[in-house]
Amino acid sequence: MAQIELRDVSKRYPGGHDAVVDVSLEIADGSFVVLVGPSGCGKSTTLRLIAGLEDPTRGEILIDRRIVNDVAPKDRDIAMVFQNYALYPHMTAYKNMAFALRMRRVNRAEIDRRVRDVAKLLEIEALLDKRPSQMSGGQRQRVAVGRAIVREPKAFLFDEPLSNLDARLRVSTRAELKSLHQRLRTTTVYVTHDQEEAMTLGDRVVVMAGGQIQQQGAPLEVYGHPTNRFVASFIGTPAMNFFEGVVASEGGRARFVAPELRLPLDGAAPAPTAVLGVRPTALRVALDQAEPPLRMRVEVVEPLGDRIDLSGSLAGGQRAVARVSVLRAPSPGDLIGLDIEPSGVHLFEPGEFGRALQINAHSERMAAS
Ligand SMILES: Nc1ncnc2c1ncn2[C@@H]1O[C@H](COP(=O)(O)OP(=O)(O)O)[C@@H](O)[C@H]1O
Ligand SMILES: [Mg+2]
Numbered sequence: 001m002a003q004i005e006l007r008d009v010s011k012r013y014p015g016g017h018d019a020v021v022d023v024s025l026e027i028a029d030g031s032f033v034v035l036v037g038p039s040g041c042g043k044s045t046t047l048r049l050i051a052g053l054e055d056p057t058r059g060e061i062l063i064d065r066r067i068v069n070d071v072a073p074k075d076r077d078i079a080m081v082f083q084n085y086a087l088y089p090h091m092t093a094y095k096n097m098a099f100a101l102r103m104r105r106v107n108r109a110e111i112d113r114r115v116r117d118v119a120k121l122l123e124i125e126a127l128l129d130k131r132p133s134q135m136s137g138g139q140r141q142r143v144a145v146g147r148a149i150v151r152e153p154k155a156f157l158f159d160e161p162l163s164n165l166d167a168r169l170r171v172s173t174r175a176e177l178k179s180l181h182q183r184l185r186t187t188t189v190y191v192t193h194d195q196e197e198a199m200t201l202g203d204r205v206v207v208m209a210g211g212q213i214q215q216q217g218a219p220l221e222v223y224g225h226p227t228n229r230f231v232a233s234f235i236g237t238p239a240m241n242f243f244e245g246v247v248a249s250e251g252g253r254a255r256f257v258a259p260e261l262r263l264p265l266d267g268a269a270p271a272p273t274a275v276l277g278v279r280p281t282a283l284r285v286a287l288d289q290a291e292p293p294l295r296m297r298v299e300v301v302e303p304l305g306d307r308i309d310l311s312g313s314l315a316g317g318q319r320a321v322a323r324v325s326v327l328r329a330p331s332p333g334d335l336i337g338l339d340i341e342p343s344g345v346h347l348f349e350p351g352e353f354g355r356a357l358q359i360n361a362h363s364e365r366m367a368a369s
Contacts, residue, residue, distance in 0.1 A: 002063050002077075002154035002187045003029040004050060009059030011045050011211075019045040021211040023059075030185045032178075034202035036192055037234070042211040043191040047157050050189060052076050063154065079148035083160040085140045087132045093119075093143045094128040097150050114150045121180070122146050138169045145177070155187040162197065174201060195235050199223065207231050214353075228355050229275060229348040238280045238309060238321045244350070247271040256347070259316035261294050263340065267360040268347055274357065275348040280309070282344020283322035285336055292337025296320055298330045310336070 004027040011020040020042045027033045035043045048054040049061060052073035060067050068076055087096050094115055101111045119125045122142050132140050141161060148156055158177075162170045178201055181188055192198055198205045199219040206216040207230075215227045226232035232240050245258030247268045254268040256276050263276065286292035295315060302309040308329050311321045322338055330336050348354040 001029050001185065003027065003065065004155060004187060004189065005060075005062040005065070006046070006049070007060040007062070009046075009049060009056045009061060011042075011049060011054060012057045018211050020049065020056075023211075023213055025206060025213065025216070027187060027189060030187055032181050032188045032190065032201060032203045034190045034192060034198040034205045035208055036195055036198035036205055037208035037214075039193055041208045043193075043208060044159055045211075046208070047080070047159050047189060047191050050155075051078055051080050051157055053080075077154045078157060079151050079153040079155075080157040080159065081144050081148050081161045083163045085132070085144040085164075087140060087144060087147070089132050092129050092131055093124065093135070093146070096132075096143055097147045100147065100151050111150075114152070115146075118146045118149045121149070121183075122176075137164055137166075138173060141165060141173065145180075149180075149184070153186070155189065158188065158190040160192055161190075162192075170197075177201065196237060199235070205235075207234060209234075209353075226277075226346065226356060228353050229277065229351070230353050232277050232346055232348065232356070236279060238323060240277045240279050240346070241283075241320045242348075243276040243278070243318070245274060245276060247274050247347070260314035260318055261340075263293055263345075265345075265347065265359050267358055269357070271349075271357070273350045275350055275354055277346035277348060278320075278340055279344035280321045280323040282341040283320070283324065283338045284341060285322075285324050285326050285330070286339040289337040293340050294320075294338040296322065296336055296338055298332055298334045298336060301329050301332060303329060 006023050006025040009020060009023045012018050023046060035046060037043055045054060049056055052071060061069055063076060097115045097118065098111045119128055122145065124142050124146060127135060127139055127143060162173055165173060174197060190201060202219055204216060205219050205222055207214045207222060209230050215222055215231045222231060223235050226235060243258040243261060245256055247265065247270050248255055248257050249270045254265045254270065256263045256265045296312040298310050298312040300311045307323050307325050309321060309323050310330065311319060313319055347357040347359045349357060
């Protein structure tokens with residue numbers, strides 16, 4: 001197993017595109033770290049830099065505290081699994097898994113033992129004699145994972161390995177990868193654009209945008225305390241609602257004021273422009289419909305079983321989404337009052353990457369404004 005470290009790593013591709021900018025990252029031995037962000041934010045490049053498939057323009061990459069910038073990919077002892085599996089089409093699953101070991105001149109009995117052990121672990125014993133064309137997408141993906149595991153590498157790098165699977169299989173394979181990591185404890189760096197996958201899989205998540213790390217931390221820490229508006233909008237589903245307004249001081253108390261809502265915000269400093277973020281799960285159908293902090297004209301009602309997503313428009317014409325639990329769902333066209341649960345409220349400086357601002361919100365002060 002391995003500890004991996006990136007120190008101020010940047011990658012500029014020929015043509016001048018900065019794919020990765022000053023990335024510093026410590027990946028603890030045995031941990032499961034997920035790099036997450038929108039397409040083009042530099043996730044794959046970061047992974048390829050760790051694997052040695054790309055050279056950094058600046059900075060250092062270390063494995064087990066040794067600088068590996070000049071170490072060839074095959075000597076880094078890292079196995080990579082891609083989205084498109086890249087199995088050899090003319091080889092059986094067995095031969096696909098055995099291939100790298102044969103290249104390393106591992107003896108035949110040892111290869112056989114390792115391939116069969118891993119096949120058992122992944123429950124793909126029945127596939128060993130099949131070629132990729134005879135397998136489903138999910139089966140091919142398991143074989144690709146198996147091929148990485150048999151090598152017994154110091155670390156696994158996964159680049160969107162589940163993107164080609166249908167939704168149900170993605171969720172079950174995700175759970176298997178997690179349980180596999182809990183058994184093997186091999187250091188894993190996993191790339192995805194899917195924030196839910198990142199949250200459910202990672203010990204740590206690293207949120208990237210524009211080639212830079214926006215925030216890293218435990219999943220619930222990043223969800224609960226996003227350091228900027230980008231992270232707040234990217235992590236969590238449905239996405240956070242944002243309101244543009246001002247923080248005014250009224251009678252000695254700070255208050256967020258926007259066309260569609262007014263909300264006491266203790267601890268906030270007055271600001272001529274600010275953005276209030278409210279998680280959809282922090283909105284509830286108000287018990288007191290006379291003076292709700294927010295009114296929404298319901299447009300779309302999406303029942304999810306235990307919850308209902310309501311989307312609609314607010315006073316200023318702005319759209320919002322509320323994820324609520326109610327016994328009787330409102331209908332499209334209804335005007336409903338919404339309460340705001342303080343733990344799901346955040347304040348940011350203006351702009352897409354506006355920094356989080358300090359507030360301490362309290363329940364009773366939020367009930368009405
Ligand atoms: N070989 C390359 N040459 C030039 N630009 C590249 C190359 N590979 C990726 N890029 C660019 O670098 C940026 C980051 O790409 P990538 O790391 O693949 O992002 P992600 O995996 O997050 O989608 C993108 O703008 C992409 O177009
Ligand atoms: Mg990619």
